[in-house]
Amino acid sequence: MKNPPFVYHQAHSLSEAIELLATYGEDGKVLAGGQSLLPTMALRLGPPEHVIDISAVPDLDTIGLDADGGVSLGALVRHAEAERSDDVRRLAPLISEAMPHVGHRAIRTRGTVVGSIAHADPAAEMPAVCLATGATMIAASSQGERTIPAAEFFDGYLTTALRPDELLTHVKFPAWSAQSGGAVVEVSRRHGDYALAGLACRVDLSGDAVTDAALAFFGVDSTPVRVPEAEAALVGKPPTAEAFAEAASIVSTTLTPTADIHGSTNYRRHLAGVLTTRGLKTAASRIGVSA
Amino acid sequence: MSNTTQVGETASLACTINGAAFAVEVDPRRTLSDVIREDAGLTGTHLGCEHGVCGACTILVDGEPARSCLMLGVQANGHDITTIEGLANGDELHPIQQAMHESHGFQCAFCSPGFLMSTVALLAENPSPTRAEIREELSGNICRCTGYESIIKGVETAVELLAGNEPEQTGQTGQTGQTGQESAQ
Numbered sequence: 001m002k003n004p005p006f007v008y009h010q011a012h013s014l015s016e017a018i019e020l021l022a023t024y025g026e027d028g029k030v031l032a033g034g035q036s037l038l039p040t041m042a043l044r045l046g047p048p049e050h051v052i053d054i055s056a057v058p059d060l061d062t063i064g065l066d067a068d069g070g071v072s073l074g075a076l077v078r079h080a081e082a083e084r085s086d087d088v089r090r091l092a093p094l095i096s097e098a099m100p101h102v103g104h105r106a107i108r109t110r111g112t113v114v115g116s117i118a119h120a121d122p123a124a125e126m127p128a129v130c131l132a133t134g135a136t137m138i139a140a141s142s143q144g145e146r147t148i149p150a151a152e153f154f155d156g157y158l159t160t161a162l163r164p165d166e167l168l169t170h171v172k173f174p175a176w177s178a179q180s181g182g183a184v185v186e187v188s189r190r191h192g193d194y195a196l197a198g199l200a201c202r203v204d205l206s207g208d209a210v211t212d213a214a215l216a217f218f219g220v221d222s223t224p225v226r227v228p229e230a231e232a233a234l235v236g237k238p239p240t241a242e243a244f245a246e247a248a249s250i251v252s253t254t255l256t257p258t259a260d261i262h263g264s265t266n267y268r269r270h271l272a273g274v275l276t277t278r279g280l281k282t283a284a285s286r287i288g289v290s291a
Numbered sequence: 292m293s294n295t296t297q298v299g300e301t302a303s304l305a306c307t308i309n310g311a312a313f314a315v316e317v318d319p320r321r322t323l324s325d326v327i328r329e330d331a332g333l334t335g336t337h338l339g340c341e342h343g344v345c346g347a348c349t350i351l352v353d354g355e356p357a358r359s360c361l362m363l364g365v366q367a368n369g370h371d372i373t374t375i376e377g378l379a380n381g382d383e384l385h386p387i388q389q390a391m392h393e394s395h396g397f398q399c400a401f402c403s404p405g406f407l408m409s410t411v412a413l414l415a416e417n418p419s420p421t422r423a424e425i426r427e428e429l430s431g432n433i434c435r436c437t438g439y440e441s442i443i444k445g446v447e448t449a450v451e452l453l454a455g456n457e458p459e460q461t462g463q464t465g466q467t468g469q470t471g472q473e474s475a476q
Contacts, residue, residue, distance in 0.1 A: 001341035008296040008319035008365065016293040031363075038322075038361045039342040051319070055366065080355065104431025106349050106356040106409065191430040 003038070004047045010056055014140065017054050017167055022142040024050035025164035031055070032075055035103065035111030036119040060169060063087055069175030071095075072138075075115070075168060079108035092173040093286070094133055094182040094200060098125040101184060104192040118168045120153075120160045123194035123219035125184055127154055131216035131224050132182070132200040135173050139166040147172075154223040179211075180204045181289070183282035185275050186219070189262060195219040196263045197271035201279040203239060205287060210234045215247070215276060220257035220268055227251050230276065239284045241277070241291050248276035296365075306367045308333065309377030317364040324348045326364035327374060335375035335404050339433070346432035349405040350374050356412040375404035378411065386452040387411060387445075396445030398436035405432045410446050419450055 009024070011017035021028065028050035029037055041047050054060065054075060061076035063085050071092045073082060082088050083099035095113070102108055102116065102125055116126045117137070129135070130150035137148040139162055146166075153161050162168060176182075186198030197219045204212040213234040218224045230250040237243040252273030259265045284291050296302045301316040308331055315330045327336050327350070339345035341360045348359040351373035378385035384392065387410050397403050406429060413420060413428040420428065425446045426439075434442060451457070 002325075003320040003322065003363075005298040005318075005320050007298055008302065008363075010294045010365075012293060020293055031366075034363070034366065035343065035358075035361055038363070042322075042342040042360070053366070104346070105412070105428060106346065106358050106431050107343065107361075109352070109355040110357050110361065191427060 001042050003041045004044055006041075006048055007050045008053065009050060010053045012056050014057055014060070014167075014169065017052060017057055018140055018142050018165075020050075020052045021167055022165045024052065025166075028052050028164070030115075030118070030167060032115040033078060033111040035107050036115060036121065054167070064170070065091070066172060066175075070173050072170045072172045073113050074170055075112060077113055079103070079111050079113055079116070080105070082113050083108060092133065092176055094129050094176070094184065094202065095126075095173065097182060097184040098129050098200060101125050101186055101188075101192075101195070101198070107192075114168055114171050117153075117171055118160060118162060120155075120158050120223070121194070122154075122157055122221060122223050123198070125186070125195075125198060125200065125218060128198065128200040128216040128218040128224040129184065130171065130173075131226055132202045132214040133173050133176075134214075135171050137161075137168055138170040138172060139163075140169045141166040145169075157222040177204060179206060179287065181283040181286035183279045183286065185279040185282065187271050187275065197257065197268050197275060199272070199275040199279040200224075201276075201283050203234065203280060203283045205239060205284075205289065208238045209236055210239055210243070213247075213280075215251065215279075217251075217255065217272055217275075220255050220272055222258075225255070227254050229254055234280075239280070239289050239291050241281075244277045244280040244291060247280065248273040251276045302365050304364050304368050306370050306372055308372045309374060313372075315364075319363055319365050321364050322360050323350075323362040323364045323367050323372075324359035326367070327359060327372070330364075333374050333376050337401055337404050339401070344433070345402070345405070346409065347402050347405040349408045349432065351408055351412060354412075354415065356409055373408070373411075375407060378407065385411075387414070387449040390449035390452050391442070391445035394441050394445035394448045396437065396442040398434075402432060402434045402436075406434065406442055410449065413446070414449060414453060418453065420446070422447070 029048035031053045060074040062074045064072040089096040135150045182202045184200045186195035188195045200216045202214040213231045215227050230247040252269045257268035305314040337347040339347035343358045343361040350359045
């Protein structure tokens with residue numbers, strides 16, 4: 001439970017951080033809030049030889065308002081800051097919905113939103129929020145900057161499309177339509193624990209019909225996953241309890257969650273179905289529709 | 292220039308702990324909790340799990356609650372740390388300590404420093420939390436003795452003490468109707 005030895009690097013600028021990653025990224029890890037990295041180091045699960053501390057890098061701690069009406073979170077924005085932000089609540093409400101579920105308050109005061117996304121725990125809320133909102137990852141390296149759509153970012157358990165020399169500097173969440181309702185719902189053994197199953201969902205309405213829907217589940221696979229068959233079943237229909245129940249039934253027959261000590265495959269499948277109706281109902285209520 | 296500290300070398304840490312300046316050279320792999328306990332000699336911060344689950348090591352960093360086992364000592368550089376030792380004024384207990392004592396919120400008390408620091412943070416932000424808010428706020432702290440009810444009662448008593456009210460006695464029907472009488476969640 002004591003951290004293994006490592007070489008500690010403190011970067012004071014983005015260019016320094018990128019340079020350090022270019023040299024040590026293969027055997028290194030980025031330290032921002034440390035709420036995922038330090039437990040894995042304490043448990044000595046694949047400890048890094050180099051720790052690159054970016055907490056002193058300027059300008060990464062900002063919640064940026066984008067020209068298109070969206071929001072960009074820098075790599076040092078802590079969960080608690082996103083949770084308190086009126087801009088986030090107004091422009092990216094699904095993030096605000098997710099925050100109370102992330103760990104406990106003493107974790108949210110230190111942990112960063114972007115760090116949670118880069119860590120890519122399949123049971124974490126924010127990677128699923130990225131899928132449900134269509135977020136864009138902005139990664140910087142010595143070769144320049146590139147953008148990665150959320151749909152192409154999560155490769156596997158704790159694995160992303162980031163190269164070892166890249167730093168996830170920002171995550172950009174697109175403008176949230178006034179016709180969109182969203183919800184984050186989950187079932188966990190204790191408040192603040194990782195979810196047995198969870199859902200970040202978005203439903204877009206025009207008139208009395210669903211025009212688009214996103215159902216992004218977490219805790220049910222090695223990455224967060226969308227269920228396109230269930231989403232497609234919602235489109236074109238009015239947002240009714242029957243339509244939500246049909247989507248839920250598709251979800252619980254499509255997903256194949258792994259069983260573990262906390263729950264069987266069938267139990268998690270059942271939870272995913274229950275969460276589908278619960279999440280969609282809450283999402284619809286956010287835009288004044290009761291189903 | 293980036294600063295690099297090789298394995299076996301130390302880095303400088305300067306912060307304040309409970310209002311007093313504190314400076315030490317630390318191996319970067321050491322956690323803030325170990326620095327607080329071993330270098331600053333403040334052993335009131337307890338270590339249960341050392342990987343962020345139990346909450347016993349909760350301290351305040353710039354007034355906000357944090358797990359000191361999930362911070363490297365060097366990450367506290369330039370920050371203001373408050374530990375359990377920073378609560379009492381000499382022999383005079385902090386109102387939250389007094390309230391927890393009166394409500395039998397301490398049994399073996401290993402978890403108590405974490406619960407108290409979490410409560411300080413909660414009541415600083417929300418001076419009159421509901422029972423549900425107290426339960427949610429303290430959900431990050433594990434106690435294996437009390438069953439939590441006496442701790443939650445302690446927080447409710449602290450709310451009264453801090454508001455300058457005479458706390459109601461445990462077990463009596465509340466006259467204010469504000470504390471402890473809501474049904475358990």
